Amino acid sequence: xxxxxxxxxxxxxxxxxxxxxxxxxxxxxxxxxxxxxxxxxxxxxxxxxxxxxxxxxxxxxxxxxxxxxxxxxxxxxxxxxxxxxxxxxxxxxxxxxxxxxxxxxxxxxxxxxxxxxxxxxxxxxxxxxxxxxxxxxxxxxxxxxxxxxxxxxxxxxxxxxxxxxxxxxxxxx
Numbered sequence: 001x002x003x004x005x006x007x008x009x010x011x012x013x014x015x016x017x018x019x020x021x022x023x024x025x026x027x028x029x030x031x032x033x034x035x036x037x038x039x040x041x042x043x044x045x046x047x048x049x050x051x052x053x054x055x056x057x058x059x060x061x062x063x064x065x066x067x068x069x070x071x072x073x074x075x076x077x078x079x080x081x082x083x084x085x086x087x088x089x090x091x092x093x094x095x096x097x098x099x100x101x102x103x104x105x106x107x108x109x110x111x112x113x114x115x116x117x118x119x120x121x122x123x124x125x126x127x128x129x130x131x132x133x134x135x136x137x138x139x140x141x142x143x144x145x146x147x148x149x150x151x152x153x154x155x156x157x158x159x160x161x162x163x164x165x166x167x168x169x170x171x172x173x
Contacts, residue, residue, distance in 0.1 A: 003035070010042045025051055046089040050074060058082045061108050061118040063134065081119045 012028065013021040025048055031037055032052065043049050049056060050070055057067040058081065066079040077083045084101040091098055105122040108114050114121050117130035 005036065006038045006040070008040045008042070011045075012041065012043070013048055014043070014045060021048075028052055046086065058085060061113060062110060063118050065117075065119060079119075080123050080125060084124075 009028070013024050016024060028039070029052060032039060039052055041049050041052055053070045055067065056070045056073045058065050058073070058079065060081045066073060066077065066082045073082060074086065077086055084103050087098050087101040101124065103122045103124075108118050108121065116132045116134055117123075117126075118134075120126040120130040123130065
């Protein structure tokens, strides 16, 4: 018998009903804690990812746009796509309110993607650099990996606009 330390989970609970989904997530969490397992979770289910993950990576059109500590990415997303994605997810508590970000435009064609950041044609606040340069990585404000939004944050700060101010959250970067 083998005892893996790393397991890749591709949409592990996507086709399950709510009660079975909860049981599977609890089992995965229990095994993770008991056996010291590391998971790579590929999922559209943000709640499941948050429940099991310590770090989160967000992709758009096949490219990484933001990575970071799970709590940091959830509470202070830096990339506009991460903000839009989180605004579409069900809140953790039924009484929580979110301002939904509705994106315009179409998802880019993967055969002929746009130049620069693949999200810039749909971005509510694109920066000039994103039109010509691709993101090199990303970071949550709580860790030290490189920032994916290129110059977007410096551009926003120059205009006096932060994600927290735009979406009604308190706190600063």
